Amino acid sequence: MKKPYEKFKNVGDCYEIVVPDPKNDTKNVTIQGEFRGLDYNYDSGIIDVLFWEFGDTSADVFYSGDILSVKPIETPSPEEDKFFTPYKERKVELGATVDVYRNLHTDNGYSIRDSKTGLVLAHCSTVHLKDARFVVSESGRMKTVNEKRKRVHAYIRGTLLAYNVNVTADYSKVLYNPYYHSLFTHEETGYFVKEAEEVICCGKYAYAKGFTLQLNDQQVRYELMDMGYNIADNDDSFVALAINEGFTWNEREGLWSK
Known part of the structure; x- marks a missing residue:
């Protein structure tokens, strides 16, 4: 029999969950929001659930054993939450080789840039790439670290498959923090990821599958x-x-x- 937390499916899907009331041990509370992923601690064996409650500014962390029930619900205004905006009416073609990086001027959005011309083509909420390569400019990273100012120096280059898609459970989260590592890293192991068969950029993170860990x-x-x-x-x-x-x-x- 499935444990309640195992009923979560896609990152970005919406659910109603029941958890113990943190203010009253004898009661439970019902929360509606968006599933943001699972966090595995392989040393302790603990699995946490990242869940963004509607109306909050960030996701909360729940111990998976505290999730008493999980029920899928309709996503509020699903299409309104996703966006795709061509930049200066430039054409975006599926199958083109592009660079994708986080756009800090949008709400967890991304910029799509032509890898040959360097021109920004569009801004969007999620991007799906294949034959992807994770690229970091070391000189740009060092400027970011030394000056403590955010600048575009890391991106993912690949073939554009689609945009405004959902992340499924067979993808693994890939992180990048210039203050801790010089390359993109696999969240679960901390090892490096430089290439992947497919990548979906969604929210604050990239999610990859078909990759080889490097050490x-x-x-x-x-x-x-x-x-x-x-x-x-x-x-x-x-x-x-x-x-x-x-x-x-x-x-x-x-x-x-x-």
Whole structure:
């Protein structure tokens, strides 16, 4: 039998949930809002639910075991919440190679830019790409970090499939924070993601599937130590062990994959 939280399906779908009242242990409260995803803690085994209550400015975190019931509801004004606005009446063609990045002047929206000309083509709420590559300008990242000012220096390049689509459960969340990492990272593992078969940009995050996780030297050392090997931080003998354990070195990327 499914647990209540397992009834959540697509990120962005709306539900009515019942949870314990935080102000009264003997009562429950009913909340209506939007499912924003699951947060897995593999060390503790805890699964949290991200849920945005209608009217709130941000999503709340609920322990999955506290979700007592889940009922799908109609999304309020679904088409009105999504938008697609061509910029300066420029034409946007499906199948074109584009760059996509967050537009901070819209409500969790994105800009679509022609990868060849650099011209902005449109602004929209969600973007679906295939054969995607996650790109970060290191010089732009360092300027952002040093000046603490947001600027466009990271984007996702790929073939435009569609816009204003929903994220399904077979996608994984990909994050980017220039203050912590120089590349996009897989939320569940913290490892790097540089390419993916498909990506959907929605809200504050990108969601990907069909990707290979990549690791730097230190992350591979930690993986090997988890396997029981005794390796010092500055010990380069881990290379032979890594290859023997199935890790592959990518000279062009300067990273490992498995």
